[in-house]
Amino acid sequence: MLHWAFDSLLGLSLLWLAWRALTSPDLFKAIVLFISFGLLMSLAWVRLGAPDVALAEAAIGAGLTGALLLAALARLESIGEAGRQKGSIGETGAHDR
């Protein structure tokens, strides 16, 4: 009974986290939710009797993928900033001409 309750709760929170991670309007929030999704996944692996997979998921799915995604997001935003600045400079240049 307790196992059932735990499994259902874990399943529901995994689905909810995945849904929030995929639909959240804020990208940073989406990535953080995805990282916590990975952490909860490793709990699910343990429940399924796969501690090896849980170890790999905790180190890679939650740690490294999260770092990669956050780094990419930071770079994406700096590229966007640079593009906007260049765009505005280009526009004023066109005005000057």
Added chain:
Amino acid sequence: MSGVFLYALLGVGLFVLGLYALIIHAHLLRKILAINVMGTGVFLVLVALAAGNPDAPPDPVPHAMVITGIVVAVSATALALILMLKVSVATGKNHLSDSTRD
């Protein structure tokens, strides 16, 4: 042991959820997240069915395949993120445009 089916169905649910997000979002970073969720769903089905027989210990072959899959997924994600950044630098957009002209 129907907890196994619970996790297998959860895997199916995650796969379909990821597929939905992959189709409706145009932003490439969201597409990468969606593909990762889809992959996790597939792994969950594999491992859940490996734990299916309650009398025997879980089947180690799907576990090994899933560990391999997780490492392949992270390297593919890294490559996809760099490609996304390159698209962003080249076109100034965070999504793929429909036509090649603009």
Added chain:
Amino acid sequence: MTDNRKTGKALRLLLVSLLCAIAAWLGYAVLGLSLSHVGLGQLVGANLEASGVSHPVTAVLLNFRGYDTLLEMGVLLVALLGVWSLGGMPDYDESSPGPVLDILSRLLIPMLMLVAGYLLWVGAHAPGGAFQAGSVLGAAGVLMMLAGWRLDSRFAGLLLRVVMVSGLGVFVMVSTAMLLIGNGFLEFSPPMAGELILLIEAVATMSIGATLAALFLGSRPAVGPDK
């Protein structure tokens, strides 16, 4: 405008119903699978003696299905080559990491290295192994880079490339040596299997860790003039 929105809504409804159908179909297929099948678990258990390790998952990864692992090392290397050849991503801003990250990384990195070594060693008979150890090493590398550390340009040339390739290279060399002895390719025989697997795993751990950290950096480290 309203027409557009209406078609968009209709399309989304169509998409959701299609996906529901896919979900129902997949769920039906999964529920229809028989769980009482024997699977490969018993076969692995029966041959565990011959694999050189006593943990079934490690035995499958490094011995029974060595091809998977070999090709996976290849995938990692190809992903890294792809990232490097796309090259030229700007490095992260050189901001000072702050005292917390600085001190924490000094404490954590030796610990992470110790954990990686433990995971590698324990993989022969308990959960753990090269991939887990390698990813912990990779995480240590990411932490070091976040704290402002960069690979010295003296090591960024040949040495780095050798480390990256060594995981795949040693695997292929050991497997080919097995071929010369008279076993099959990737077929490790009992008297030496445990040692060979440990050797491959140790090199693979270094290589996976370095590759994952390099994937995080995103561009090839600059090679110094005095290489």
